[in-house]
Amino acid sequence: MVSQSNGARTEIVEVARGVYARLHEGLTNAGIIVGDDGVLVIDSLRLPSFARDLRADVRKITDKPIRYVVDTHAHWDHAFGNEEFTDVTIVGHVNCRRELEELGEGWKQGVVARNIAWSEEMKTVRITPPTLTFDQRLELHFGGRRIDLVYLGRAHTSGDIFINLPDDGLLFTGDVAQDAGVPYMVDGYMADWIETDSRILDLPFDRFVSGHGPIGTRPAMEEARDFIAAFVTTAQAAHREGRPVPAGIEAVRVALEGRFGHWRGFAGLSAGVERVYREMTPKT
Numbered sequence: 001m002v003s004q005s006n007g008a009r010t011e012i013v014e015v016a017r018g019v020y021a022r023l024h025e026g027l028t029n030a031g032i033i034v035g036d037d038g039v040l041v042i043d044s045l046r047l048p049s050f051a052r053d054l055r056a057d058v059r060k061i062t063d064k065p066i067r068y069v070v071d072t073h074a075h076w077d078h079a080f081g082n083e084e085f086t087d088v089t090i091v092g093h094v095n096c097r098r099e100l101e102e103l104g105e106g107w108k109q110g111v112v113a114r115n116i117a118w119s120e121e122m123k124t125v126r127i128t129p130p131t132l133t134f135d136q137r138l139e140l141h142f143g144g145r146r147i148d149l150v151y152l153g154r155a156h157t158s159g160d161i162f163i164n165l166p167d168d169g170l171l172f173t174g175d176v177a178q179d180a181g182v183p184y185m186v187d188g189y190m191a192d193w194i195e196t197d198s199r200i201l202d203l204p205f206d207r208f209v210s211g212h213g214p215i216g217t218r219p220a221m222e223e224a225r226d227f228i229a230a231f232v233t234t235a236q237a238a239h240r241e242g243r244p245v246p247a248g249i250e251a252v253r254v255a256l257e258g259r260f261g262h263w264r265g266f267a268g269l270s271a272g273v274e275r276v277y278r279e280m281t282p283k284t
């Protein structure tokens, strides 16, 4: 099912029986899981209007009520549609809730100040944190299907979770890993990210739906893991050698270009290098 939403192509792909990836080109993806008597939605998207479009798409698939929204993490383009799900249990990691409470207002004001397409509507957003949180793992039995919500450590944020459907070999990864795309690293925990990535591959899956970009396969996840490991270790080495940030960025570009130069967002490596440098600078 292909349509247009907010000027960008939206495609809904049935990835397993009753499980859909809603891919929004250049924007943020969502997931839809239809159970026996209700629906679980993965990520509420960036604004109330985006969440309403998502709800309308759910209605095209089923008339069952939405019972759960799962926030993969706190970032505004994934969780600022939460307020449209007042009658629904919103599930997330404890750190996702904390980030929305402590940082959400700052992210909101940042988007307003940037004066971009969504700045006007952003002023109206009521940040709505998860109402059901967990620390390590939450197992849902939903419509005859097991859904494991798993925390594997800090990575893209402090509260990234993975939604694993073991019987379908499916994994929803939020923004920790993309198929051939550089993740947003501004809020990343770069050293921890390497460890977290190494644990993802212990989960039973052969395809993954990312928060951005196309559906990936297990080899693409191995690539995503290798990218973060190479990125972070190269930037750490540059820092240890006393190189300034621009030289660190160049070192990362040179080291990764051959294997990853064709990835989406490869031009934007600077924020991640700055993040690694900040992480390695002793706090005074």
Ligand SMILES: [Zn+2]
Pocket: 073, 075, 078, 156, 175, 184
């Ligand atoms: Zn994110």
